[in-house]
Amino acid sequence: MAQNALDDRLAEQFEGDLHGPLIRPGDSDYDDARAVWNGMIDKYPGLIAQCSGVADVIRSVNFARENDIPVSVRGGGHNVAGTAVCDDGLVIDCSEMTGVKVDPDAQTAWVQSGATWADLDHETQEFGLATPGGVVSDTGIAGLTLGGGIGHLRCKYGLSCDNLRSVELVTADGEFLRASADENPELFWGLRGGGGNFGVVTAFEYELHPVGPEVATCLVFYSADKLTELLQAYRGFVATAPEEISSLVFAGELPDEELFSGADVHRQKFAIMGCYAGPPDVGEVELAPLREFAEPIADFSGTMPYTEFQQLLDEEYPDGMRYYWKSLYLDGLSRTAIDRIEYWAEAAPSPLSTVDVWQLGGAIEDIGIEESAFAGRHAPFLLGVEANWEDAEHDEANVQWVRDCLDDMRQFSDGSVYLNFPGFLEEGDEMMQTTFGPAYERLVALKDEYDPTNLFNLNQNIAPSEEV
DSSP states (O other), X not given: OOGGGXXXXXXXXXXXXXXXXXXXXXXXXHHHHHOOSOTTOOOOOSEEEEOOSHHHHHHHHHHHHHTTOOEEEEOSSOOTTOTTSOSSSEEEEOTTXXXXXXXXXXXXXXXXXXXXXXXXXXXXXXXXXXXXXXXXXXXXXXXXXXXXXXXXXXXXXXXXXXXXXXXXXXXXXXXXXXXXXXXXXXXXXXXXXXXXXXXXEEEEEEEOEEOOSEEEEEXXXXXXXXXXXXXXXXXXHHHHOOTTEEEXXXXXXXXXXXXXXXXXXXXXXXXXXXXXXXXXXXXXHHHGGGGOSSOOXXXXXXXXXXXXXXXXXXXXXXXXXXXXXXXXXXXOOOHHHXXXXXXXXXXXXXXXXXXXXEXXXXXXXXXXXXXXXXXOTTOSEEEEEEEEESOGGGHHHXXXXXXXXXXXXXXXXXXXXXXXXXXXXXXXXXXXXXXXXGGHHHHHHHHHHHOTTOSOOSSSOOOOTTTO
């Protein structure tokens, strides 16, 4: 932090301008306020502004810019890469801004940026409505949406960012703007998949769709002894599956004693998880083949409340565990690619880690690549490599496993990544240019217009042209 930011007088004046609390080192709630979901992240901000609304966000942005203070932006959820907090600088913390307003007639929802998908689903499901979100309910809406948003409804209704009607944000000069197809349309293009580069988003307006309150679901576990055959069968299924089905598969040990017993606890497993965005009775029939690839170890499929399905994975990702995730868009699931997926799943140093394959396509690819900044519409699958472990002494082995896996799997990809699973951003600008391709220069132009000094650089960063 710049020296003048440490001046007590400046901090006190700033605090007086805020409606929400300003938290400093030494305060009793400082350690709780700086802690984030990923236990690998241990940063010590100089100031944490817990914003109560847009006015606090504007004043925080102005304070950081005018005093040359590093700034990070925190929403309501995971931020696996740890960029929501920073050492020495100012955290603009929007996690207390969780309001949700649903218009059931217009089928829209206005949501503040500190909300989680659980907050949003709770309100929308009261009216039998939903918008595509994540697959863990305590994920924040903001980061997921700005990075694209791949969830359980994607093949029928697209990405989270595809369902935006409008966005409200504070830019680096402290200006409050609204972006939509009709108002600041170029900025709206960039916010749909370009990450948190262009300002602090304070609210999102989403389009809603009839979903629930109950949906047909699939969650089946097989032995990974025949992972190659299982992935080949899965590849064949998704090639002809209706758009109402969105599914993913994951492979790993997954030693959950509440779900499995005896030798099955520590057996390598292959799981299929999916949802049908339509009538549950039809969905049960359409999802049935996923449950019949082999004799399952366990099958938890069935019709259930949509909110319950959204929460099924929550306990598998507890606060404070150590996480390192990376991704690649795959150009297909060839036999060679499947063999390498099997190898890396078995090589994981932690029994809690998985190699995941997400089905894409459907409504995701129905939107033209020029209509939003999201860069993954061309790919039939997304590879996610999730290192999840408990002890710091195993950090190096788990991080290296993810990096080695990605290095190997690039032979089946154009090298582009999903911004919400970015690792720790060590690939920097090269990763972003590879991911966005020809659209990268269009994003740089937006950065030049709305954040030319790169105030918002603690993110999957698009540097302004003066820094490139």
